Amino acid sequence: MTVVDEVPTGASDTRGRVAELHDIRQRARRGPSDRATEAQHAKGKLTARERIELLLDEGSFTEMEPLRRHRATGFGLEAKKPYTDGVITGWGTVHGRTVFVYAHDFRIFGGALGEAHAQKIHKIMDKAIAAGAPLVSLNDGAGARIQEGVSALAGYGGIFQRNTRASGVIPQISVMLGPCAGGAAYSPALTDFVFMVRETSQMFITGPDVVQAVTGEKVSQNGLGGADVHAETSGVCHFAYDDEQSCIEEVRYLLSLLPQNNRENPPTAETNDPADRRGDVLLDLVPADGNRSYDMRKVIEEIVDEGEFLEVHERWATNIIVALARLDGQVVGIIANQPASLAGVLDIEASEKAARFVQMCDAFNIPLVTLLDVPGFLPGVDQEHGGIIRHGAKLLYAYCNATVPRISLILRKAYGGAYIVMDSQSIGADLTYAWPTNEIAVMGAEGAANVIFRKQIAEADDPDAMRAAMVKEYKAELMHPYYAAERGLVDDVIDPAETREVLIRSLAMLRTKHADLPSRKHGNPPQ
Numbered sequence: 385m386t387v388v389d390e391v392p393t394g395a396s397d398t399r400g401r402v403a404e405l406h407d408i409r410q411r412a413r414r415g416p417s418d419r420a421t422e423a424q425h426a427k428g429k430l431t432a433r434e435r436i437e438l439l440l441d442e443g444s445f446t447e448m449e450p451l452r453r454h455r456a457t458g459f460g461l462e463a464k465k466p467y468t469d470g471v472i473t474g475w476g477t478v479h480g481r482t483v484f485v486y487a488h489d490f491r492i493f494g495g496a497l498g499e500a501h502a503q504k505i506h507k508i509m510d511k512a513i514a515a516g517a518p519l520v521s522l523n524d525g526a527g528a529r530i531q532e533g534v535s536a537l538a539g540y541g542g543i544f545q546r547n548t549r550a551s552g553v554i555p556q557i558s559v560m561l562g563p564c565a566g567g568a569a570y571s572p573a574l575t576d577f578v579f580m581v582r583e584t585s586q587m588f589i590t591g592p593d594v595v596q597a598v599t600g601e602k603v604s605q606n607g608l609g610g611a612d613v614h615a616e617t618s619g620v621c622h623f624a625y626d627d628e629q630s631c632i633e634e635v636r637y638l639l640s641l642l643p644q645n646n647r648e649n650p651p652t653a654e655t656n657d658p659a660d661r662r663g664d665v666l667l668d669l670v671p672a673d674g675n676r677s678y679d680m681r682k683v684i685e686e687i688v689d690e691g692e693f694l695e696v697h698e699r700w701a702t703n704i705i706v707a708l709a710r711l712d713g714q715v716v717g718i719i720a721n722q723p724a725s726l727a728g729v730l731d732i733e734a735s736e737k738a739a740r741f742v743q744m745c746d747a748f749n750i751p752l753v754t755l756l757d758v759p760g761f762l763p764g765v766d767q768e769h770g771g772i773i774r775h776g777a778k779l780l781y782a783y784c785n786a787t788v789p790r791i792s793l794i795l796r797k798a799y800g801g802a803y804i805v806m807d808s809q810s811i812g813a814d815l816t817y818a819w820p821t822n823e824i825a826v827m828g829a830e831g832a833a834n835v836i837f838r839k840q841i842a843e844a845d846d847p848d849a850m851r852a853a854m855v856k857e858y859k860a861e862l863m864h865p866y867y868a869a870e871r872g873l874v875d876d877v878i879d880p881a882e883t884r885e886v887l888i889r890s891l892a893m894l895r896t897k898h899a900d901l902p903s904r905k906h907g908n909p910p911q
Contacts, residue, residue, distance in 0.1 A: 390419065391676045412450045412467035420491035429562060429584055430628050432472045432487035435522045436630040439485060439519050440476035440861045447474040450506060451862045454500040457732040459531040466492050469500045470525075472609045473508040475812070478639045481651070484512035487522035490562055495525030497568070498532045498592045502539025516645035518555040520635060522574065523585075524562030547574035552747035559635055560585040560611075560621070561628055572621065576744055577638065577696070580611035581631050587614060612684065619700040619733065627708050638694060641708045641715050642748060650715035657689045659712045666880040670757075672821045674797050674828075680705055683795070689713065696741060701733035702726075706741035708750070712888045714895075715744035720755035721806070723796075730802045731762035734777040742782035751789035751891055754807040757796045759828065777910040782803045784812060785907060789894035792885060794818040794874070799827050805874075809873055815890050816873070819880045824868045833858050 395401045415431065416419060421704035426430055430438070436445055450472075454463040470492035475484045486508050497505075512519040528536035550556055551574065560574035560580040564587045572578050572587065580587070588609030596602050607613065612620035625631040643650045663686045670678055684707065685691040693709035703726040707718045719738050721728035745752055761772060783790070783805070791814060792807045803824060807814040818824070827833065833854040834841070844850035867875040878886050 387542050408467070409450065410827050411774065415489065416466055416491050423489055428627075428810035429490070429524065430719075432489040432522065432524070435559075435561065435628065435632060436472060436474075436476075436485060436487055438629060439520060439522070440478060440636060441480065441481065442723055445474055445477065445485075447472060448511075449473060451502050452500055452504055454498050454532075456498060456500075456529075457533050458537075461531050463890070466494065469498060469504065469872070470495055471501045471504050472495075475508075475511070478518075478636050481639070481644060482515065482517040483639060484508055484515070484517055485519060485520045486520065488562070488836060489830040490524045490526075493526075493529060493561065496527060497525060497536050497539050497680070498531040498536040500527035500537060501529070502536070502542060502771045504545060505539075506542045509550065512554055513546070513550050516554060516647065518557065518639060518642065520557045520559060520639075520645065521571070521575070522559050522561055523564050523568075525568065526563060527566045527568050538566070539572070541808075543571050544574060547571055551576075552646055552743075555748065557638065559631065560587060561631075563605075563795065565589070565591055572660070577622045578620060579623045579625070579631050579635060581628055582606075582611045582624060582626050584628075607707075615697075616699045619697060619737065622696050624699070629660045634694075638708075639692060639709075643750075646747055646749065652715075653689075653710060655689045655710065655713045656710075660885045662881045663687065663884055664881045666771045666883060670795055670819075670821065670880070672796075674759075676822060677723045677727070679724045679900045680720045680728070680757070683755065684709065684718060684720060687887065688716075690784060692788075693718065697737050701731075701737040703728055703731065704734040704738050706738055711753075711884070711891060714891060715750055716753050716891065717741060717750045718753050718755065719806070721758045723757050726762065727759055728757050729759055729762040730776060730805065731767055731780070732772050735772070735775045735779045735805075737750075737802065739778035739782040743781070743784055746782070746786040746788050749788060751894065752783075752786060752791070753809065753887060753891075754790070754792040754813070756798045756803065756806050758795045758799065758802040758806055759797050760800045760802045767785060774910045776801070776805060780811065781907070781909045783807045785901070786812075787899040787901065789891060789897050790813045791817070791890055791894075793883065793887070794822040794824060795880075796821050796823060797828075798822065798824045800825075809875075814894055815875050817886060818865065818877050818882075819883075820865045820866065820877055821880075822865050822868070822874075822877070823863050824873070825863045830855055 395404050421431055451467050452469050454469050463539040470489050473486040475482060486505050556575035557577045558575045562585055569587045569589060584607040586605045592603050592605055592608050611621060611624040615624040656819045666686055669682055684693055688709035693707040695707040703722050705720045705722050709716055709718055788895055790807055841847050841850045869877050
């Protein structure tokens, strides 16, 4: 039986052998056939090598094991042994810093994972962990290679184990550029960030056919596990884009905001935005009336360098914003309530979204800036039965466990348990500031008056007038802007226009902060 890509053996001298080597390398780089490449392009997808070229700095890629081939037999595999075995692995640079990468080549076995394929991924993951550099996976594979049976499944186990070992040690980014079904989907779920491309990438544990057979529900691949579904509904996807070029360019931008590993600080950048720039627009941007809405994104734009930030999970749990930005060239993680969505309340999904972001920032030495305008936790039977207690506790645990510099700023409302959970001074915030429009209290004045003065209101000749008087009294006594500052629960009440300068000066002071956690194997966070 003829073996595809059989190694030539005719040369007898060194020059001949070197010529053979270059020929083999060229065939490995070219891939299986022009037809296969055309089929990939016809789907609106780039080849694995084209994707790597977009991701890495020009000319920086060094490939590992380009000549690797599988050793499996049976089901026709012995007649098809292409170089690379369907995955390209290696390292290069992004903005001059080392990054490791592996990319499934859908043209070879549909990018399916076999034993040799998995071993190549294991090796590059081990190299990334040892070198202390980010790992980017460009995923476009059809799952386990069925012809290789349990050996392929074991290969996934090795990937999952390494994903877990690398968690919090090096940044891990999964870029979904094609199908990812079954157990294969758990590797992206274990990484720090997931990017997807609309129409061409999908993630699900069981496909549409199985879903229909078991439940009777008919759904398309994109309807079940497309980019928009995971960006808006499930929260599996952090970023979704219309094309591969935009997607990969944003991966490069994200990498510019992350450190190489957990022993380094994020890279600094030059900025022409003055540290003492006033933000007078903030005086009109945020209404003093707590019942009026506004867009917190505009507040963030006014505070950060050049008004530029990278929002994570932009379309999921929109009542809270999490983003990476820079202040005076230093990377910070921003967590902010969004009054324009559900009045900025905390609910199950918002708590999970913020908790995971806080953990990521803490793992990679990114200081935290929290902007509060929160009326409380979302009430409702669905929230209580869905476990808002344990989900809200995830955010509380993440903040309490974080040792990076932590600054909180109260813009307006900060009520009840939500105020405590959102990095209040009482759970370890290093510095807490407030605007003169702040209202820090157990609950809103109306609700508090109804509880405290229930009897007086009920017995009054004019209950509405009595209620209004009691609300005014409660606000005057317990909700004036300086109540918390007088008791040391707020370090200072600041002019909103000076917010940027105050944050930058505070972060500069905290840059050398050192905090140790108790000696333990690991905590047991709420699930």
